[in-house]
Amino acid sequence: MNTQEALVAYRKNQNNPRVLAVSNYSALLLGLETLVCSRSPRFEWAGALLNKESLGRAGEFGASIIVTELDSMLGRECVSLLGGESEFSIVALQGSATEAQIDEAVRKGLKGVVQKQAPNEVLLRAILAVHRGEHWLDRLVTSRILRGLTGESETSSANLLDRLTKRELTIYHAVIKQVGEPIRKLACELHISEHTLRNHLTAIYAKLRVSGRLELLAFARGEQNTNPVSEDNSYS
Helix, strand or coil, rough: HHHHHHHHHHHHHCCCEEEEECCCCCCHHHHHHHHHHHHCCCCCEEEEECCHHHHHHHHHCCCCCCEEEEHHHHHHHHHHHHCCCCCEEEEEEECCHHHHHHHHHHHHHCCEEEEECHHHHHHHHCCCCCCCHCCCHHHHHHHHHHHHHHHHCCCCCCHHCCCHHHHHHHHHHHHHHHCCHHHHHHHHCCCHHHHHHHHHHHHHHHHHHCCHHHHHHHHHHHHHHHHHCCCCCCCC
């Protein structure tokens, strides 16, 4: 196993979030480092990246969470370049970013948004939630994203659902009925391992042409509006 593979394995096996900061604002970096280190061992500090050129080294730090800021060009470039990576999830602080910039970042894979003026505890809770596989977005952001995604869908959702196996369909309905539930809890209720659930979700996302749980919810809303389902239908 090479160094990169070892780091990926480390990230997957750790229970505590390991935080990598991306910013060219030294005061923010110092504040984040102080906050994370003050909560050790519940949180771990991985280090910091200061410019766009260094983003290619993000995978070398063994981080599970990246914290950046949407107000800066570097933060938005971080989301654009790394938001789609499965190795880590991104939480961003925002103060002056526009709604369009926030929404675009979420579409590119940003998992959490925290206001800069929010208490430190809010940021820590967001990091923990995202580390568990959840999203940390306010209702307005989620609503805008869902409306946009639903409106963009032109493919018949019913035809796409036909691609799912019986087991995948069961998992699909379990996920959309329990929005925001951690992967661990969903897997427990479905009586399968987290690894197996993630494999099923990867297949479901590919077949339904979505990139994650947020787009899956948008897909489901569009499907329900087009093809109402009676209450007595069973998906098991």
